[in-house]
Amino acid sequence: MVVQRSGLRGSARRRLVALALAAAAAFAAAFVVLPHDPRALADVASAPAPVLAAAALAAWIVLTPALVSGTLLCAATGMLLGAAAGMPVSLAGATIGSAVAFLLARRLGRGPVEALSGPRLTRLRERVERRPVLTVVVARATPGAPATLLNYAAGLTRIRLRHFVLGIVLGGGPRLLAYTALAGAAAERALLPALGAGALLTGLGVVGALVARRRRADAPAPAAC
Secondary structure (H helix, E strand, C coil), X not given: CHHXXXXXXXXXXXXXXXXXXXXXXXXXXXXXXXXXXXXXXXXHHCCCHHHHHHHHHHHHHHHCCCCCCHHHHHHHHHHHHHHHHHHHHHHHHHHHHHHHHHHHHHHHCHHHHHHHCCHXXXXXXXXXXXXXXXXXXXXXXXXXXXXXXXXXXXXXXXXXXXHHHHHHHHHHHHHHHHHHHHXXXXXXXXXXXXXXXXXXXXXXXXXXXXXXXXHHHHCCCCCCC
């Protein structure tokens, strides 16, 4: 029995390592494939608007699970499409890409995590699952929170996909739209919209920090193991 349990835990660890290596390999591939010099970017920007929008959406869906920064993708989308056309593309692409990462973690990692979880991690996961939408909203709105890793972490819990999607739209949507609008306004040299988007980002950061601080203060102290 002990040998069998040890074998199961070893298999679980290998599956988690494989998931982490796959995400890292996707990130490395994206870094190599994406255009880096101004001439290549200019060639991309010269494509027709519908083609640009479709390409930007596809990039979000592929690169979000590859751990590419959403801020970078917002900037590229806003600069290529402008604020008005770029904002819905950023929101849709980030939502679908996050869902893809969530489902990958759910399919490949949740079983191994549950097999390896100790009592403390199990209690933490259960607390997250009691208020899934609010937990995702707060985590996504907290300044500096790694959104790309949050997608995978949420997939390792028993949160339903619809609750996760609602949480990332409510918690991350305003910031995504503001970053895209800021990049679009900067590319179009529109001063007032750029200032407005910057002010909105500042306000969202302050509100997110206050909400996260309040949640930490209200959280019960972890029980001793």
